[in-house]
Amino acid sequence: MGVMKVYGVARYMSVARVIVCLEEVGADYQVVPVDFAVGEHKTPAHLARNPFGLIPAFEDDDLVIFESRTISKYVLRKYKSSDTDDLLRENNLTESTLVDQWLDVEAHHYDPLVFHISYNAFVLPKIGGTGDQKLIDTNLEKLKKVLEVYEAQLSKTKYLAGNFISLADLSHFPATYYFMATPYANLFDNYPHVKAWWENLMTRPSLKKAAAGMFPVA
Amino acid sequence: MGGVILYGSPISTCSARVLLCLEEVGAEYQLVPISMPTGEHKKPDHLARNPFGQIPALEDGDLVLFESRAISRYVLRKYKESGTDLLKEGNLAKSAMVDVWLEAESQQYNPAISPIVYQSLFVPKMRGGTPDQAIIDASLEKFKKVLEVYEARLSKSKYLAGDFFSFADLSHFPYTKYLMVTPYASVFESYPHVKAWWKDITSRPAFKKVSAGMLGS
Numbered sequence: 001m002g003v004m005k006v007y008g009v010a011r012y013m014s015v016a017r018v019i020v021c022l023e024e025v026g027a028d029y030q031v032v033p034v035d036f037a038v039g040e041h042k043t044p045a046h047l048a049r050n051p052f053g054l055i056p057a058f059e060d061d062d063l064v065i066f067e068s069r070t071i072s073k074y075v076l077r078k079y080k081s082s083d084t085d086d087l088l089r090e091n092n093l094t095e096s097t098l099v100d101q102w103l104d105v106e107a108h109h110y111d112p113l114v115f116h117i118s119y120n121a122f123v124l125p126k127i128g129g130t131g132d133q134k135l136i137d138t139n140l141e142k143l144k145k146v147l148e149v150y151e152a153q154l155s156k157t158k159y160l161a162g163n164f165i166s167l168a169d170l171s172h173f174p175a176t177y178y179f180m181a182t183p184y185a186n187l188f189d190n191y192p193h194v195k196a197w198w199e200n201l202m203t204r205p206s207l208k209k210a211a212a213g214m215f216p217v218a
Numbered sequence: 219m220g221g222v223i224l225y226g227s228p229i230s231t232c233s234a235r236v237l238l239c240l241e242e243v244g245a246e247y248q249l250v251p252i253s254m255p256t257g258e259h260k261k262p263d264h265l266a267r268n269p270f271g272q273i274p275a276l277e278d279g280d281l282v283l284f285e286s287r288a289i290s291r292y293v294l295r296k297y298k299e300s301g302t303d304l305l306k307e308g309n310l311a312k313s314a315m316v317d318v319w320l321e322a323e324s325q326q327y328n329p330a331i332s333p334i335v336y337q338s339l340f341v342p343k344m345r346g347g348t349p350d351q352a353i354i355d356a357s358l359e360k361f362k363k364v365l366e367v368y369e370a371r372l373s374k375s376k377y378l379a380g381d382f383f384s385f386a387d388l389s390h391f392p393y394t395k396y397l398m399v400t401p402y403a404s405v406f407e408s409y410p411h412v413k414a415w416w417k418d419i420t421s422r423p424a425f426k427k428v429s430a431g432m433l434g435s
Binding site for chain 1: 269270281283284285287288289291292295296307310311313314315317318320321322324325326364367370371
């Protein structure tokens with residue numbers, strides 16, 4: 001059995017999502033770089049792994065898959081053990097669905113806003129670009145409404161899907177980690193349960209390991 | 219027992235996604251209409267079910283769910299004994315392939331197709347407005363790039379996740395059905411495997427039934 005391969009760059013938010021899960025389960029893996037600067041993501045070799053020309057892509061022996069949340073679920077399913085928290089809860093109909101629900105909330109409501117704020121306000125300046133302030137401002141306004149929903153939920157439960165941590169919580173890590181390095185980080189101060197949830201998440205070893213491969217935020 | 223209650227609308231794309239799953243597994247359910255024109259989706263009763271003020275939401279006893287793809291997974295898991303396994307969660311590789319193409323639908327296909335449908339169908343029909351042709355044209359270009367990927371996939375594989383029909387195929391139905399009601403349906407002519415796949419999946423009884431309740435039927 002070969003070592004699992006993640007094709008991408010660890011400091012990309014979508015790749016970091018997968019690395020968190022690999023670190024959670026303690027699996028052996030290798031990050032194989034994809035060089036966007038030379039258009040490697042558009043080469044036939046990479047398109048064979050991710051036909052949309054995006055990262056990450058993932059190989060586990062014969063299985064080749066793409067989309068970071070799919071790869072994350074695969075890793076967590078394959079290596080589910082009693083030594084780790086069950087981050088998908090697939091033995092429980094209600095709990096697994098609540099995980100899916102909040103993972104969809106992250107994907108459809110939270111990440112589309114926070115990813116672009118983080119990318120424009122933090123990542124682009126780091127790589128020599130200029131962020132779109134209008135987009136940042138628009139997204140910040142929308143984000144307030146979303147955080148109200150999160151505040152209400154996290155006032156009732158310790159984590160998003162219930163009183164157990166799950167992939168739904170961890171999936172928020174990459175965009176939020178960079179968000180906290182932007183001038184807008186103090187937005188979370190208005191949502192005390194959300195802030196507490198985030199600070200608690202960041203104590204998790206897997207997130208610290210994934211952070212070590214990302215742009216420094218300090 | 220009474221089955222589950224779905225709060226939504228038969229003409230809504232996201233409600234249709236769940237209705238298809240309910241029909242595929244033969245579940246007992248009740249559809250309670252939520253009136254978007256009167257703002258019912260933003261009132262406290264509905265916000266208690268879906269805090270984002272969207273449809274659908276589902277109630278099964280004490281459990282209340284939102285996000286149509288999560289609701290759909292719940293229905294497909296709960297009624298798996300009916301013999302219809304559209305998630306393949308017992309098989310690591312197959313379930314991963316279902317998830318890949320579900321994510322592709324949500325992250326690539328949907329963002330490209332939905333502005334076309336919104337501008338050319340929903341804006342005139344439901345808001346009495348004029349379509350923004352610039353948005354339609356830009357989205358069509360994006361959508362064609364997406365369809366190239368789907369054409370390549372469906373040239374190798376009968377259905378998206380493999381040689382088996384799955385939730386991944388089903389999830390594409392609602393917006394595609396609406397595209398077929400617009401003049402932009404002809405875009406599929408250039409992608410023969412996609413066109414054949416569409417013809418195949420829409421021959422399923424569940425699709426015909428849900429389609430009958432949607433616009434343009």
